[in-house]
Amino acid sequence: MSFLKEISEYKDTIINRLLSDQELCKAVYYADEGFLEKPDIDDLDNLIYENIFPHRFIPDTTETAKTFVTISCTDYRPTGNSFKNGLLNIYMFTHRDLFRTDYGYTRMDFIMTKIEELMNSKRGIGLGELGFGGLNEYVVNEKFQGYVLSYRPVDFNR
Template sequence: MSRLAELAAYKTIVAERLIDNSNICKALFYSDGDYLDQPDVTNPEQLLHDCIYLYPYKPDESGIENGARTWITVSLNDFNGVGSSVMRAGFLVIEVLAHKELLRTDYELLRTDDIAAEIDGMLSGGRSIGIGRLQFAGMNEISLNANHYGVVLKYRPVDFG
């Protein structure tokens, strides 16, 4: 498998890890403020390509996609190579976004912050996705438009090569 194909496969691995986390699935699936108190999502795979995207998805402002929902994007940025087979540098980038009507919850954190905390707990310092240990490289709050807000998490694989 080429190094670029390996990188693309890592996004799928991350998405699979996300749907293995029941708290993340509940936060994506339920619009209730008490989403963590709801039953587990019976078919979390349905969230792939509907709430979890393997590219930096943005909703169409004029269409039905603009409704109140929460989603996560997984992408790889700034990877570069040395020679023909060694990949160096780069970031795993995860965006957690929600409609403003879904941000407030019955818990202490905003929905997007709660999901981001779950993701960070799964990824920071771990070797769970095959590109080596991940080091937290930063977080930024973002606003897509007047209705959608969230956070961007960046992780650097520190021993990938």
């Protein structure tokens, strides 16, 4: 197996976790302030390459007020003789007109919390539990902003 083949598997796992939470998917898909009251999304795979991207990608943000989640893998390197580690970064950002919700918190705070619940200290990515690597604000431009959550998986070198 390739030294970095796991990165593709990690991204698939992250996307599957995101798609497993209907409330998170509603927050990403619907532009309404009351997104939780909207119908469940029947075909969640339609979110991939529309709102959720398996690579760090900034879509053309000039025309549509939408919400996006993108993934990047950075700083991968050997650690000792038989392990490697790096950072998995999950970028979440939305149009400024979509920040407000009917729930007493911003759309980005809701999405950040949901993703954190799905990722932090969970198994299935790398060896052991996935470690929290940090949280930072993320500004795409004057209209889009959000957060980036970072996690540090550790895996065997192969």
